[in-house]
Amino acid sequence: MKAKRLTFHSFILMMFILSGCMSDDRMKTVEVNQQAAESKSNAQNTRSTQTVTNEPKADLTPLFEEVKHLEGQEALAYFESLPTKGLSNSDILDFFIQLPLSNANEDIVNLFKNDQFQLYMNTYPTGEPFGNYRWTMGSGTEITGSFSNLDLKLPFTDYIYLKEGPVGDPTKTYRIGVATHGFDQPWNVGLADAAKWQSDKHSNIELDVRDAQWDNDRMADIIDSFILQKVDGILTWPMVESETTIAPVKRAIEGGIPVVSVDRMTGYEQTTSRVTGNFPANGAQNGMYLIQKLAQEGDLHANVILLRKPLGSTADAIRTGHFLKVLSYFPEINILKSYHDADHSAHALANMQEALNEFPIIDVVFNTGDHQAIAAYDATKSADRLNSRKDGKKVIFLSIDDSKTAINAVRDGLFEVNTPYTPFISDIGIRALVHLITENDSIPHDIITPNIPMVTRDGATIFGFKTQSPDDWYEYTFGASLE
Incomplete structure (x- = not known):
C-alpha cells in the first residue's frame, strides 16, 4: 500500500502550529565528557588544517538588511564583497x-x-553541535562495513563519547531495533554499516536491522513489531514525514521505548532524539x-x-x-x-x-x-x-x-x-540511544552534525x-x- 500523501501538508502545518506553542522541556543542558575524544580528533589531524569548529559567530543581521532588496548584478556584487566584511x-x-x-x-x-x-x-533543527564538539578534517575511524563489506571511514566517531565494552548492566543484554529503508541503495547500506559498527563495540547489545523497502506501511509494521518484542530502543531512518510513520513512533515512545531518528525526521515532535545532518x-x-x-x-x-x-x-x-x-x-x-x-x-x-x-x-x-x-x-x-x-x-x-x-x-x-552528506551518522544515533537506555543521561532532543564544505x-x-x-x-x- 502507498502511504497517504493528500493530507501531508495540512498535517505538517498543524504540527508546526502546535510545536510553536509547545515548551520543549526535553531540551536539557547536556554535559557529555568529550575532552578525550577531542584530543583524539586533534591527534588524527595529520593531513589537513581545515577544521569545522564552534568558532564565535558573526552577527549577520546587518548584512541581511543590506542584501535583501538587491537583485541581479547588485546581489552578485554583494556576494562577491563578503570576504571584505571580516x-x-x-x-x-x-x-x-x-x-x-x-x-x-x-x-x-x-x-x-x-x-x-x-x-x-x-x-528543522538548526544550531551548533552539542557538548562543544569539534570536528577536524582527517579525524574519524576506518572500518569494514558489516553489510557492505567495504572499507569505509566514519567521520564523527568521537561525537557523543561512549566507552567500548559492555554498557549499562553488564549482565543484561540490550536489544535495539533499527527500522530503515533501502538496502538497494549504497547510502542506506552505509547507514546500517555505521550503526552495526557501533553496536559491535559492546558485547551486550543485540542489533536487529530491518529494511522496509521504501514502503511506509511496512516501516510502521516493523516499528510495531519492535514494540511487541519490547526492545530497549529503536533507531529509525524514515522515508518521509507522514502520518504512517508518526503513529508507530508515537506508540513506541508512549510505551516507554526511546526512539532516535537519524538523517530524516519522523514528523513526531516528541521523538526522543533526532540526529540531523547538514x-x-x-x-x-x-x-x-x-x-x-x-x-x-x-x-x-x-x-x-x-x-x-x-x-x-x-x-x-x-x-x-x-x-x-x-x-x-x-x-x-x-x-x-x-x-x-x-x-x-x-x-x-x-x-x-x-x-x-x-x-x-x-x-x-x-x-x-x-x-x-x-x-x-x-x-x-x-x-x-x-x-x-x-x-x-x-x-x-x-x-x-x-x-x-x-x-x-x-x-x-x-x-x-x-x-x-555522509550516511555515517547512525553510529551517533546508536551512542545516543545507549546513553538514553543504560545511563539515563541527558541527551538533547536535537543532535546537530557539522556542516561539511562542498x-x-x-x-x-x-x-x-x-x-x-x-x-x-x-x-x-x-x-x-x-x-
Missing part, C-alpha cells in the same frame, strides 16, 4: 544558509510558497556554486531542472528550499520544471529523459541526491545533449550525497560540484568560502571503490 569561512556559509528569500524572482517565490518550504525550515548547507552551497559559475560565464540567465527526492521528505524540502533561496535574488533564472522520484535511480532516469524531451535548452540540473545526478548525466549523455547550452557550453550538474561515484564525477569534470574540482574559493578538492573528502565517501 567573515570566517563558517560565517560565509551561515550567511548563505540564513539568507532571506528575495522577491526578485517571482516564479521561485511561488514555487517556494507552493511547496511550503518555509514550514519545513521552521521545524541539509541546509547542501542546498545553500549548490546555490552559491551555481551563481558564481554563471557569473564566471558572464550570463546570469539559466534554465534549471530540479530532480528531487520524494515529496514530503525532509531531505528534499530543506535542500531544495535553501538552494532556491540563493537563486531567488536573480530574476533571469528560470525553473523549467520540478520532478520527484521515489528514491530510485530508474525513476530519476525516466524523469530526466522526460525533461530532455520537453525542453530544448537545459543549462542546469539540480539534484537532491547523488542517484539523481548520476541518472541525469547518463540520460543527457545518451541524448547527446551534454554540450547543448548556448555556445556549446556543457550542462551544469549540481550533486548532493558523497558517493565515490559522485566525487569521482567531480574530479573528472562530469559534475561541477558535490555537497557531501567539493569542487580544484578546491576553489566561492564568494570567499574555501571548498574541498575531491582528494580532501574521498576517504569519507560511501559506496564501492571505482579506482
